[in-house]
Amino acid sequence: MSSPWLRMLLAPAASLALLGPSATATAAPDGSGVAASVHTAGRVQDAGDVLRYSWPGVYFEGRVRGTAVGVVLDDPAADYDVQVDGATVATLVTPGSTTHWVRGLRDGVHTVRLVKRNDTPWSTSSFGGFVAAPGGAVLARPAARSRQIEFIGDSLTAGYGNLSTSRDCTGEQVARTTNADVGYGALTARRLRADHQLNAYSGLGMVRNYNGGSPEVTYRSFYDRALLNVPGDVWHAPGTWRPGLVVVHLGTNDFSTPLNPGEPWTDDTLAAAYRAAYAGFLEKLRTRHGPGATLLAVGAGPFAGHVEQVVEERAAAGDRRVRFWRLDDTGLDHGGCHWHYSARDHRLLADRLTSHLADLPIRW
Structure with a gap:
């Protein structure tokens, strides 16, 4: 079972990855940062404008009204699935600093879920929240x-x-x-x-x-x-x-x-x-x-x-x-x-x- 991947996982940790350029976004519903607009049960560090994390399988759930939703990320190492209304609509491979947009949605309220697929313990991931296109809005987060x-x-x-x-x-x-x-x-x-x-x-x-x-x-x-x-x-x-x-x-x-x-x-x-x-x-x-x-x-x-x-x-x-x-x-x-x-x-x-x-x- 020996592999280069296991040797990487056991290697000394790398430096933190910080969130890159910010995206234009609606404010969180109560104006108190990303954590106020998303539901997560994962181990995250709340830095206000970003949530930082490392463990695999960390997920974020939100609600957005409109015809498009953006996902603000900075992650040079991990992969993600983006799910809208229960269906996976994109897989992001080491996305880096980006806002990934899912467009062409029907005009209405949508649930969106972002999940970290793999384990990258040498790196820190950063999530900057979900954002809505002009005319839309980020709504109150789903209940736990x-x-x-x-x-x-x-x-x-x-x-x-x-x-x-x-x-x-x-x-x-x-x-x-x-x-x-x-x-x-x-x-x-x-x-x-x-x-x-x-x-x-x-x-x-x-x-x-x-x-x-x-x-x-x-x-x-x-x-x-x-x-x-x-x-x-x-x-x-x-x-x-x-x-x-x-x-x-x-x-x-x-x-x-x-x-x-x-x-x-x-x-x-x-x-x-x-x-x-x-x-x-x-x-x-x-x-x-x-x-x-x-x-x-x-x-x-x-x-x-x-x-x-x-x-x-x-x-x-x-x-x-x-x-x-x-x-x-x-x-x-x-x-x-x-x-x-x-x-x-x-x-x-x-x-x-x-x-x-x-x-x-x-x-x-």
Whole structure:
């Protein structure tokens, strides 16, 4: 599964990307910046005239009256889908500093959604809002959904290469064929009519990264951030973000490759360190989200037993809302880039996860 794309993802972070030339736009409905005119559940940093972010799958939803809508972006690294009234009308590939216009709409009120397709943790993305053509207007933002889900994971959760027609991919092909919005997390959230975050970082594990790379960091090094390439950044969750469900799918990178000479582990000490870190991470999530949130720990392959052990120990200590889900990979083709889940696999997993969640005592 080694690839140039994974090596890029594990490389030192690049500098921030700032919003370029501004576009002519109607003001936000209450005049208080971009955040007032769009709905998002993602981890964003509000800079007033722009929203900045890094994680994959971040989405923005708005309402515009008129025959055209503009999307103000500055992003040299990521790809986006633009959706109007529920249909994808454009895919923007590394758009840079631009206002992309969707024209020729019927004159009336339209819903518009912008979603970041791939993971670009070395770069910071900037969104400057939706704008209306002359004679139109940006309307009040759509209401938030009553259900909220946070997905925590690696490339499998990010949708790495899930649209590829080949398992052999260059870094460029991985970038263009990754679409977090058709991954199992986003699909599950839509089926449950929930807002969601996809806090996924390709190549990283709980204590060990893919093939032992970048040993100075792990997924836990970045979890608290909104801007992944800004050391020390901390996302301050708004009071409106209270997920009833948190799904953790970390461990593939810890165990999918043999230990290399010079790594500070044996098979047994790696497993013990993984279980200890996992237990601490679940405790962190419980402290952050409170006793009412359901924590669903996903186990698969060689790490499933370790996850199950951690969950059993936590449940025995009195945590009534922690659960283990053994991921059923029966029938998956792993046809995405470098043997990752294909889009078909993601749909099957969303089916299975949605079915499993129906039996959980989730407090929405």
